[in-house]
Amino acid sequence: MTLAELEQKKAESLEAIAAAADAAAVEALRVAYVGRNGSIPALIKGMKDVPKEDRPAFGKAVQAWRAEVEAALAAKGGGSAGEKAVEADLTLPGRWFGLGSKHPLSRVIEESAAIFARLGFTVADGPELETRFNNFTALNTPPHHPSQDRTDTFWFGEDCLLRTQTSPVQIRTMMANKPPVRVICPGRTFRRDTTDATHSANFHQIEGLYVDRLPQKPVSLADLKSVLAYFAKAMMGDGVTVRFRPHFFPFTEPSVEVDFTCHVCKGKGCNVCKQSGWIEVAGAGMVDPRVFRHVGYDPEKVSGYAFGFGVERIAMIKYGIPDIRWLYENDVRFLSQLG
Numbered sequence: 001m002t003l004a005e006l007e008q009k010k011a012e013s014l015e016a017i018a019a020a021a022d023a024a025a026v027e028a029l030r031v032a033y034v035g036r037n038g039s040i041p042a043l044i045k046g047m048k049d050v051p052k053e054d055r056p057a058f059g060k061a062v063q064a065w066r067a068e069v070e071a072a073l074a075a076k077g078g079g080s081a082g083e084k085a086v087e088a089d090l091t092l093p094g095r096w097f098g099l100g101s102k103h104p105l106s107r108v109i110e111e112s113a114a115i116f117a118r119l120g121f122t123v124a125d126g127p128e129l130e131t132r133f134n135n136f137t138a139l140n141t142p143p144h145h146p147s148q149d150r151t152d153t154f155w156f157g158e159d160c161l162l163r164t165q166t167s168p169v170q171i172r173t174m175m176a177n178k179p180p181v182r183v184i185c186p187g188r189t190f191r192r193d194t195t196d197a198t199h200s201a202n203f204h205q206i207e208g209l210y211v212d213r214l215p216q217k218p219v220s221l222a223d224l225k226s227v228l229a230y231f232a233k234a235m236m237g238d239g240v241t242v243r244f245r246p247h248f249f250p251f252t253e254p255s256v257e258v259d260f261t262c263h264v265c266k267g268k269g270c271n272v273c274k275q276s277g278w279i280e281v282a283g284a285g286m287v288d289p290r291v292f293r294h295v296g297y298d299p300e301k302v303s304g305y306a307f308g309f310g311v312e313r314i315a316m317i318k319y320g321i322p323d324i325r326w327l328y329e330n331d332v333r334f335l336s337q338l339g
């Protein structure tokens, strides 16, 4: 390209920019002339082919072209200079990014931690990858128990698994601390369940444990009931109370299943509680002496209770969520409803 041709192109480009009708046209011209693959950068790249003696004058002319094009683009509100001018105008309304909201599972976990904190419980944490001892053996679950099956649990070799419950955190806490121990353990758990409206292979639990010394501070089933009754009322609302039904768990003796009064009908009977007035929520009991022995406590010198419930279960009841899968799909139409 000769200098004369260059001057001709420059005149054309400035004319085109001056004639651009809208922001899109200005942007298209910016891309065409000064964009990464635009004609001006192409000229600069091709400078080595210009005869050596012409290079200084040619280079100067190209730089001048570039400066004039950028000035013309900025005058039309395009290019980086235009953007800066817009940003500097503090009277323009701001851009709305949306605040989002807390996930229902996070809400239940945080609210539970706050309720139990009022009763003196602290939060304990542990790894999701556990040993057979912490997840089963110490919790008095024998090797032939179906929960240890390869079809029920995610195993990695003989001794390593994704925890099926948050109870191993209780084991870790007791092994690391002398009584009294008063903790809740919220966390993620894993089982080889097929996903449907009420099951998920990955879900969340909150377990609680209170152990104290004998004979000074005996812990009873009545203590457990009063703590869970307090939690039920604080979490689900006034008029919600608890009842215990006898059950069996390997790590507690005696063991109970815990029902809350249906918070919708307050016990009168409705569709939510299938007319029974009660909703099954948790499992609980007095810590089995064998568990105490596994963690190095003397069962003659301590007593305690443990309980556990599903975070998804509480969230579904509390917020009226009919399908557990909604909690994992991250559909913003669902998540934004709790505001």
Ligand SMILES: [Zn+2]
Binding pocket: 262, 263, 264, 265, 266, 267, 268, 269, 270, 271, 272, 273, 274, 275, 277, 278
């Ligand atoms: Zn009901």
